Amino acid sequence: MTILGASGALGLGLALRLGQAGVDVVVGSRDPERGRETARRLAERVPAASFEGDGNGPAAERSEMVLVCVPFRNQSETYTNLKEHLREGQIVVDATVPLAAAVSGRATRMVGVWQGSAAQQAAEMVPDGVRVVSALHTVSASTLADLDAPLDEDVLVCGDRRADKRAVAALIARVPGLRPVDCGRLEQARIAESLTALLIGVNARYKTHAGVRLTGLPDELWPER
Amino acid sequence: MTILGASGALGLGLALRLGQAGVDVVVGSRDPERGRETARRLAERVPAASFEGDGNGPAAERSEMVLVCVPFRNQSETYTNLKEHLREGQIVVDATVPLAAAVSGRATRMVGVWQGSAAQQAAEMVPDGVRVVSALHTVSASTLADLDAPLDEDVLVCGDRRADKRAVAALIARVPGLRPVDCGRLEQARIAESLTALLIGVNARYKTHAGVRLTGLPDELWPER
Numbered sequence: 001m002t003i004l005g006a007s008g009a010l011g012l013g014l015a016l017r018l019g020q021a022g023v024d025v026v027v028g029s030r031d032p033e034r035g036r037e038t039a040r041r042l043a044e045r046v047p048a049a050s051f052e053g054d055g056n057g058p059a060a061e062r063s064e065m066v067l068v069c070v071p072f073r074n075q076s077e078t079y080t081n082l083k084e085h086l087r088e089g090q091i092v093v094d095a096t097v098p099l100a101a102a103v104s105g106r107a108t109r110m111v112g113v114w115q116g117s118a119a120q121q122a123a124e125m126v127p128d129g130v131r132v133v134s135a136l137h138t139v140s141a142s143t144l145a146d147l148d149a150p151l152d153e154d155v156l157v158c159g160d161r162r163a164d165k166r167a168v169a170a171l172i173a174r175v176p177g178l179r180p181v182d183c184g185r186l187e188q189a190r191i192a193e194s195l196t197a198l199l200i201g202v203n204a205r206y207k208t209h210a211g212v213r214l215t216g217l218p219d220e221l222w223p224e225r
Numbered sequence: 226m227t228i229l230g231a232s233g234a235l236g237l238g239l240a241l242r243l244g245q246a247g248v249d250v251v252v253g254s255r256d257p258e259r260g261r262e263t264a265r266r267l268a269e270r271v272p273a274a275s276f277e278g279d280g281n282g283p284a285a286e287r288s289e290m291v292l293v294c295v296p297f298r299n300q301s302e303t304y305t306n307l308k309e310h311l312r313e314g315q316i317v318v319d320a321t322v323p324l325a326a327a328v329s330g331r332a333t334r335m336v337g338v339w340q341g342s343a344a345q346q347a348a349e350m351v352p353d354g355v356r357v358v359s360a361l362h363t364v365s366a367s368t369l370a371d372l373d374a375p376l377d378e379d380v381l382v383c384g385d386r387r388a389d390k391r392a393v394a395a396l397i398a399r400v401p402g403l404r405p406v407d408c409g410r411l412e413q414a415r416i417a418e419s420l421t422a423l424l425i426g427v428n429a430r431y432k433t434h435a436g437v438r439l440t441g442l443p444d445e446l447w448p449e450r
Contacts, residue, residue: 197416
């Protein structure tokens with residue numbers, strides 16, 4: 001799979017954990033050399049894993065699933081530049097959170113996105129036939145990057161096609177301690193995204209890296225049907 | 226304490242659990258006779274508890290803490306009618322969720338509230354010196370009302386004064402299985418409120434009554450300082 005924005009904190013942490021879980025990871029950066037450098041840094045942390053680096057466009061072409069972990073400030077530009085690289089049938093996992101920090105506001109506040117959420121903005125910008133799933137906003141980048149820290153939290157997954165969500169869930173579930181939960185259509189992503197702003201406040205208040213868990217769920221969250 | 230809207234599902238469930246925890250509960254309804262009838266029904270379920278019923282206004286006058294559990298459709302009217310009954314120093318706990326169901330939309334969607342959240346609308350409408358805390362949106366009414374069902378979830382508490390939040394947290398913590406968490410200023414209530422819409426979708430999908438838990442928090446969530 002491919003991770004764009006892997007030199008950022010969330011992308012780096014996810015690349016480490018997925019690599020550790022045995023997933024071959026291609027990391028993309030605007031600057032191809034920076035992508036390759038990120039891959040080298042990742043390989044030093046998890047030598048047994050396969051990391052390759054490239055520019056965003058070529059990196060996106062190399063996988064059926066592309067995880068976009070860029071700051072909201074760069075989200076629109078990133079998708080514009082991806083238009084000629086994405087192809088029908090690919091799944092884009094968008095983890096963008098429209099924090100007000102993108103416009104010099106507080107990280108505990110959101111900016112309003114006309115489409116309803118960053119994920120819906122992504123869905124509007126990808127080429128026809130590329131499917132967008134929203135996930136992984138609420139997982140702490142610091143906890144991911146600390147490979148000795150146990151994970152024990154849920155990942156809220158939103159999207160309009162159940163098969164796509166299931167494919168993303170299967171990937172997420174390879175990371176021990178992360179439990180993907182089907183949280184409905186892509187339009188629900190605005191709620192999952194905003195929860196990140198609330199957690200950022202909780203983290204500051206309690207000096208921690210909080211995650212989210214939904215209680216009362218059945219054991220089988222992704223039944224075949 | 227007083228609960229307004231206690232003949233509704235959430236209010237009834239909270240009244241039962243708080244009564245069972247030894248809290249004296251006054252329940253209010255628009256019709257005083259209906260309030261008294263609700264108190265009688267509650268007393269049949271938890272005979273050891275103290276329940277009294279009245280009209281919303283007189284019921285609100287009787288406690289330092291007033292929990293408002295009305296549907297969003299009735300929220301504004303409720304606060305308008307409370308203006309002459311609330312007094313400086315009281316704490317109002319607002320549990321309203323602006324679900325789109327209030328305007329014949331889906332319960333998994335929200336309507337936009339000009340002030341930002343139902344809690345902020347409440348804060349705008351109460352008399353000067355009455356403090357509003359937002360809490361208890363995400364707790365399942367059905368689980369609360371089933372006194373044999375164990376609770377095991379967090380209550381997201383938002384408000385602008387820490388002392389008020391702590392007072393509300395102390396009340397919530399009397400119910401076994403509910404853990405109040407300080408989730409920031411009242412403006413963060415929009416996130417806690419919207420989480421309810423997400424949980425409603427999760428409940429339908431997984432045929433359950435989900436709650437929320439924040440992971441990674443310290444043991445002491447309400448330190449004196």
